[in-house]
Amino acid sequence: MIEIHTAKEIQTITNTYQKEGKSIGFVPTMGFLHEGHMSLVKKARKDNDIVVMSIFVNPLQFGPGEDYEAYPRDIERDRKLAEEGGVDVLFTPAPEEMYKAESTVIASVKKRTDVLCGRSRQGHFDGVATVLTKLFNLASPTRVYFGMKDAQQVAVVDGLIDDFFMDIELVPVDTVREEDGIAKSSRNVYLTQSERKEATALYKALRHGARRVSEGERNPEVVKKEIRGILEKTSGVIDYAEIYSYPELKSLKTLSGKFIIAVAVKFSKARLIDNIIIEIPDDQKEDE
Amino acid sequence: MIEIHTAKEIQTITNTYQKEGKSIGFVPTMGFLHEGHMSLVKKARKDNDIVVMSIFVNPLQFGPGEDYEAYPRDIERDRKLAEEGGVDVLFTPAPEEMYKAESTVIASVKKRTDVLCGRSRQGHFDGVATVLTKLFNLASPTRVYFGMKDAQQVAVVDGLIDDFFMDIELVPVDTVREEDGIAKSSRNVYLTQSERKEATALYKALRHGARRVSEGERNPEVVKKEIRGILEKTSGVIDYAEIYSYPELKSLKTLSGKFIIAVAVKFSKARLIDNIIIEIPDDQKEDE
CATH class of the missing domain: 3.30.1300.10 (Pantoate-beta-alanine ligase, C-terminal domain)
Known part of the structure; x- marks a missing residue:
């Protein structure tokens, strides 16, 4: 597994894979990996030549008073799990790598957001759609993997890929649960x-x-x-x-x-x- | 020159060019071509293996009371000029091909728009950025060509490509003028x-x-x-x-x-x- 921190490097590498005709499965995460994430990796590993995972706690999708600072992080453990799971390229950018001091353009989600989590998380899905547009352009995925636990996110990503004509297959993966039924999170x-x-x-x-x-x-x-x-x-x-x-x-x-x-x-x-x-x-x- | 009307077909063709390692120069237009547009084609022709031009009067970038319906159209003449200029692929989609009945996501421009044309054209650059995001994903360009006559548009496209990490080179081309100096339009x-x-x-x-x-x-x-x-x-x-x-x-x-x-x-x-x-x-x- 190689680990990459900059946009330029990941784009260079995924461009090379593309030119070699290799399929790329992409698993975007905010880290603190659990079996839910690993089920996405497993599926991506099975479907593609190359598996790319990103770990990026995206500030833009946290509202004021939400848990951005407190969001759990454990990059050492994540790195180990990613490698064991068969990730080829781990992308771990710093926030300033993903967001310039002044952003000119964002992706703005106009439907599918005024209900469920979107209702109480103003701007959350704009943040999700914006970072995913960036990450998709960097990782050049053939397929992207998202857990159905956040079904509204999957619905928004479906709209994003569809509306922007992204040449990407969205693969929703069933929620992984503990033995007593509680969803992994x-x-x-x-x-x-x-x-x-x-x-x-x-x-x-x-x-x-x-x-x-x-x-x-x-x-x-x-x-x-x-x-x-x-x-x-x-x-x-x-x-x-x-x-x-x-x-x-x-x-x-x-x-x-x-x-x-x-x-x-x-x-x-x-x-x-x-x-x-x-x-x-x-x-x-x-x-x- | 081949002419294409659907998103699916253009994506298939440009994917093939990409796999063959061919560079693609893309000239997005709203048609009614004049020498300004043709100077973009000329430059694209010189720089790339393949030249793709789109002709699409984008409803999303016209505000209420603006001239969407009245915007001049002459597809027969445009087709001839494009072919003569050396365009390989002409993409002429219908509005319903570019916009589903319900869009979920748009590109929203947050900077560089509250001045010049953006000030009096509310939402204009959101429409521009949205259609260009779609068109760029369909045409998979190596380079995109824009006339400096709409310098604010060039500034917005610069922000769009930069913020979304699009792997595209923006080529601004000098304004073409009549003999008395007036910009072609x-x-x-x-x-x-x-x-x-x-x-x-x-x-x-x-x-x-x-x-x-x-x-x-x-x-x-x-x-x-x-x-x-x-x-x-x-x-x-x-x-x-x-x-x-x-x-x-x-x-x-x-x-x-x-x-x-x-x-x-x-x-x-x-x-x-x-x-x-x-x-x-x-x-x-x-x-x-």
């Missing part, structure tokens, strides 16, 4: 022991919702209410428990097609998110 | 005969400004006042007559370094722009 370390136990409620609530849909429930309000009921039993504060079409993230009066059930709960020092994507086949829809 | 056809004569005042005013600087004048206010004096003799309305650092487009208290003198005048049916870039060498600056 860098932020889980902030949970107290009792919160850690309570946090299993997120996935329990989602599975309950999925079960109600499979039983034939088509009223999103009914499903949301029952999900909230489960989440309210924790000590956390519900940020949202919503159902939207996916990836468009629009409201639904009746459940049909492809949609997401998504929840976010604030515990004392960590806000956890989780979701489940459900697709009701067209023929089943017609039965309604 | 698709909009010149809207001038009445008497306005056409008066319109020479724009370049005369710019040359006067350049002469005053070369004589040692370093106060931008003095130069601007004299330029306005020349423009005020026309029947047109001065939109602006300004001096800024280039390409940053920031105000200057004293003339130094690289800067632009730029003017815009509204005639009855056409708003004309012109500019001149001046660089005062560092040693000369120290003499002041």
